[in-house]
Amino acid sequence: MLKGNYLPRIVFIFACGVCASLLLTACVPKAIRPASKLMLKVEISPQANNNNPVALDLVLVQSKKLFKELMKISASEWFEKRNEYRLTYPKETGLNAGSWEWVPGQVVKLDPLLYKYKVAGALVFANYLTPGAHRAVVNPGKPIVITLEAEDIVVKPEK
Numbered sequence: 001m002l003k004g005n006y007l008p009r010i011v012f013i014f015a016c017g018v019c020a021s022l023l024l025t026a027c028v029p030k031a032i033r034p035a036s037k038l039m040l041k042v043e044i045s046p047q048a049n050n051n052n053p054v055a056l057d058l059v060l061v062q063s064k065k066l067f068k069e070l071m072k073i074s075a076s077e078w079f080e081k082r083n084e085y086r087l088t089y090p091k092e093t094g095l096n097a098g099s100w101e102w103v104p105g106q107v108v109k110l111d112p113l114l115y116k117y118k119v120a121g122a123l124v125f126a127n128y129l130t131p132g133a134h135r136a137v138v139n140p141g142k143p144i145v146i147t148l149e150a151e152d153i154v155v156k157p158e159k
Helices: 007-026 064-070 075-088
Strands: 036-038 040-044 054-061 098-102 113-115 121-127 135-138 144-148 153-157
Touching (some): 040 054, 040 098, 054 064, 054 144, 075 121, 121 153
Parallel strands (some): 040 144
Antiparallel strands (some): 036 113, 054 121, 121 135, 144 153
16 A cells, blocks of 8 residues: 555646647647649750750749849849859758750750749749840749740740
């Protein structure tokens, strides 16, 4: 037989167990965001970039501030400073969403691009030899067609 009053101790131990379980469940990571798909089709004119290869970068941006900043720069500035942007904004995983180079007339087939983070905006930069912005805003939630024409890039929703 137990001597003394053990009921307060049992209640205390039970309360500690409840508190511990509440703290542990509060540390469970947030639900993992399901992957989103960016459907992308690319068409390249036989005269693209005045018959020269075209480098193209797809940039998915999480920060609204950075997105506004990138909307102000040309493609030539992007290609010149992209490594600097990647170092300055290391949490912007989308800055590496896609980087390609194609030759005029090349037939391109791309698989859907998967991403698991919230996107504030998306941009496409095409490195043309001619002067111009050569940049386009992309809606990552809708299928798009990128056409690399003789002297500029055209982005339209896929029909």
